[in-house]
Amino acid sequence: MSGIDESARASARQSRGSILNKRKLGGQGLEVSEIGLGCMGMSHAYGTPDDEESLATIDRAIGLGCNFFDTAEAYGVGGNEELLGGALQGHRNEVVIATKFGFSYENRKRTGTNSRPKYIREVVDASLRRLKTDRIDLLYQHRVDPKVPIEDVAGTIKDLIVAGKVLYFGLSEASAKTIRRAHKEQPVSALQSEYSIWERGLDAEIRPVLKELGIGLVPFSPLGRGFLTGTAKRAEEYSTDDMRASLVPRLQGANFDANMRIVDVVREVAASCEATPAQVSLAWLLQRGGNIVPIPGTKRRKYLEENLGAAAVRLTPEMIAKLDEAGAEGAVGDRYTAADLAMLDP
Helix, strand or coil: CCCCCHHHHHHHCCCCCCCCCEEEECCCCEEEECCCEECHHHCCCECCCCHHHHHHHHHHHHHCCCCEEECCCCCCCCHHHHHHHHHCCCCHHHCEEEEEECEEEECCEEEEECCCHHHHHHHHHHHHHHHCCCCEEEEEECCCCCCCCHHHHHHHHHHHHHCCCEEEEEEECCCHHHHHHHHHHCCCCEEEEECECCECCCCCCHHHHHHHHCCEEEEECCCCCCHHHCCCCCHHHCCCCEHHHCCCHHHCHHHHHHHHHHHHHHHHHHHHCCCCHHHHHHHHHHCCCCCECCCCECCCHHHHHHHHHHHHCCCCHHHHHHHHHHHCCCCCCCCCCHHHHCCCCC
């Protein structure tokens, strides 16, 4: 594989700093830092929580100009909202809080989707209490509910916006058809879906619709659940309380080995521009469109600082071409188990 010349190297490392610019999501007035903080792993899915370090990480994010914090009722069944709500006391007017509704629970176990209007209102009131705030800046439907017309969902959010409990409406993992239908009823400011160097499923149909309708894109798992950082382990090496141990087929068996081809290219580009693989992966997203705001998740200050440093990484056209080519066919293996894939909007 050919190297990258010195002029490209110098161009890529220029202006390396820590100041975050703002980006607009949608056309309704929502503006956030160009990189946000995904808070799920502080309470859910990625090993043992560490509240002390998580709180320090949230505080450090604010200090570095990251004002966009992503949570959901589903993350620890309200526990992550409580953590974030406590951490943001005294900073409420400095930050943008995004949370989500859309699942039902029994004995703290997820039992399916639920976006009935009455239930949405109940969940929003509960989220407001846990977040210790009077408004949710960006409210996403976490998963499309096939039992409830999306127009009813969007209409309910419209009512909540009129009431002042919600400011902006978002969808997650929604199809192009659903996005269009929802947007007619209540303008959608952002779509949150998985998107990264190794996950290009939005390129063919979804991203053109977002551009047409003026909707922002908030990629979750922009680092491939850690894989694109170059430090990911095989599925069997994770503890049983980490979702990557059993719920991410791309990290399992032969899939892991096949996907290392993508990481090898990310590492090469990172070495060429004196950045880390994580920073290169995030910079690729930032340079892919001005309406894109990735939300890498972490509960550790050191990774937060590394991730936010991506805002100052400038990839050359040559570097971007290498990354595009490496991830063009996507990762080997499904991104979810069959049960979770079945919950996606077709």
